[in-house]
Amino acid sequence: MIEEFHRVKRLPPYVFAEVNRLKAAARARGADIIDLGMGNPDMPTPQHIVDKLVDTVAKPRTNRYSASKGIPGLRKAQAAYYARRFGVKLNPETQVVATLGSKEGFANMAQAITAPGDVILVPSPTYPIHEFGFIISGAAIRHIPVVGPVAGAGSAQFAGADAETAFLRGIERAVKHSIPKPLAVVLSYPSNPTAMTVGLDFYTEVVQLAKKLDLIILSDLAYAEIYFQGPPPPSVLQVPGAFDITVEFTSLSKTYAMPGWRMGFAVGNERLIGALARVKSYLDYGAFTPVQVAATAALNGPQACVEEIRATYKSRRDCLVESFARAGWQVTPPPASMFAWAPIPEPYRDVGSVEFAKLLVEEADIAVAPGLGFGEYGEGFVRIALVENEHRIRQAARNIKKFLARSRDPLHNVIPIAREASR
Numbered sequence: 001m002i003e004e005f006h007r008v009k010r011l012p013p014y015v016f017a018e019v020n021r022l023k024a025a026a027r028a029r030g031a032d033i034i035d036l037g038m039g040n041p042d043m044p045t046p047q048h049i050v051d052k053l054v055d056t057v058a059k060p061r062t063n064r065y066s067a068s069k070g071i072p073g074l075r076k077a078q079a080a081y082y083a084r085r086f087g088v089k090l091n092p093e094t095q096v097v098a099t100l101g102s103k104e105g106f107a108n109m110a111q112a113i114t115a116p117g118d119v120i121l122v123p124s125p126t127y128p129i130h131e132f133g134f135i136i137s138g139a140a141i142r143h144i145p146v147v148g149p150v151a152g153a154g155s156a157q158f159a160g161a162d163a164e165t166a167f168l169r170g171i172e173r174a175v176k177h178s179i180p181k182p183l184a185v186v187l188s189y190p191s192n193p194t195a196m197t198v199g200l201d202f203y204t205e206v207v208q209l210a211k212k213l214d215l216i217i218l219s220d221l222a223y224a225e226i227y228f229q230g231p232p233p234p235s236v237l238q239v240p241g242a243f244d245i246t247v248e249f250t251s252l253s254k255t256y257a258m259p260g261w262r263m264g265f266a267v268g269n270e271r272l273i274g275a276l277a278r279v280k281s282y283l284d285y286g287a288f289t290p291v292q293v294a295a296t297a298a299l300n301g302p303q304a305c306v307e308e309i310r311a312t313y314k315s316r317r318d319c320l321v322e323s324f325a326r327a328g329w330q331v332t333p334p335p336a337s338m339f340a341w342a343p344i345p346e347p348y349r350d351v352g353s354v355e356f357a358k359l360l361v362e363e364a365d366i367a368v369a370p371g372l373g374f375g376e377y378g379e380g381f382v383r384i385a386l387v388e389n390e391h392r393i394r395q396a397a398r399n400i401k402k403f404l405a406r407s408r409d410p411l412h413n414v415i416p417i418a419r420e421a422s423r
């Protein structure tokens with residue numbers, strides 16, 4: 001058999017695997033690791049949604065193959081959500097497809113629209129499927145950096161209007177210098193991992209630019225409902241004319257704490273949605289019908305649970321920012337998402353995000369995600385997920401404080417420990 005399969009060869013070893021391996025080893029030794037690594041929501045799914053699932057499972061015929069693009073009531077419920085939340089009108093027949101989580105929808109959209117060698121513009125750092133969904137589909141990726149050099153301080157996150165301008169100019173530059181001309185650009189706000197948010201003015205400019213440059217827009221709005229300050233995140237589909245070129249992905253995973261249920265949506269341009277529906281019709285029979293019925297109940301039912309989930313993330317965020325600052329690690333409060341994007345503290349900046357994350361597991365009993373796992377421009381940062389309760393977050397801060405205090409000890413040399421950790 002050939003040594004390595006063509007597609008598998010294009011998937012690099014998982015950056016998070018090294019940290020995961022150390023985490024598992026530490027746990028096997030009996031360490032109580034505070035896991036702020038994976039963005040895996042820990043809160044229970046609201047009871048009325050679970051009840052709906054249980055009721056539906058008991059009904060006859062719900063065991064049968066379901067509808068690949070989603071049952072009609074579910075697509076209608078998603079259209080109703082877009083209407084009330086964004087003022088965007090969707091035709092549930094032609095402009096909405098239910099997906100097995102937004103990740104599956106994104107990856108199969110990449111399959112549906114990519115010809116081998118097409119160039120796709122992807123922000124860096126970003127959620128890995130934005131890049132690897134297209135790599136698996138045979139595309140070439142051109143990164144648009146969302147960090148930039150800062151005088152005397154290595155690189156840092158662009159902020160506010162600077163970040164928006166840098167991204168728009170990055171698109172122009174990439175199109176000018178790419179052969180073949182890029183097919184699509186990925187947008188993802190609120191961003192995982194940086195938590196950056198944007199407003200409608202930015203989307204208006206992107207839509208204008210993408211139309212001028214003949215680019216498809218794929219917008220990942222997985223954190224639409226997880227926001228803490230400022231106006232709620234908008235949809236790019238609110239921009240007049242965006243429907244001509246845009247598909248947007250949303251998810252129930254974070255909004256209703258339903259990550260394992262695998263329920264998301266793609267909505268927008270009919271041709272693009274049609275292409276996704278066609279590919280999916282060959283690949284799957286849709287989510288289990290009771291999951292689709294319960295997801296419909298989530299979207300159509302009382303929304304107080306969403307406010308509670310949002311409030312829980314917000315108080316965890318405040319707890320993290322405040323307790324980590326007291327421990328000596330300044331973390332910018334994320335305006336949205338369930339992540340803080342934190343620069344590696346000064347004494348460890350040179351060891352890099354993977355070694356630093358490994359050190360935190362070994363020396364502070366804390367797991368975080370190394371920034372490098374989100375792309376080359378993620379180096380210098382770690383992502384801290386708000387997936388443990390406040391008591392555990394405060395414990396993490398105490399561990400950090402001791403860890404940072406040890407690093408000030410002149411007898412303590414960081415580099416040998418980093419080497420040790422990588423063995």
Ligand SMILES: Cc1ncc(COP(=O)(O)O)c(C=O)c1O
Pocket residue numbers: 039100101102103104127188191192220222223250251252253259262263264
């Ligand atoms: C930006 C972003 N998109 C998509 C996903 C995947 O979500 P889903 O569970 O809907 O596949 C995540 C999960 O962390 C995410 O952060």
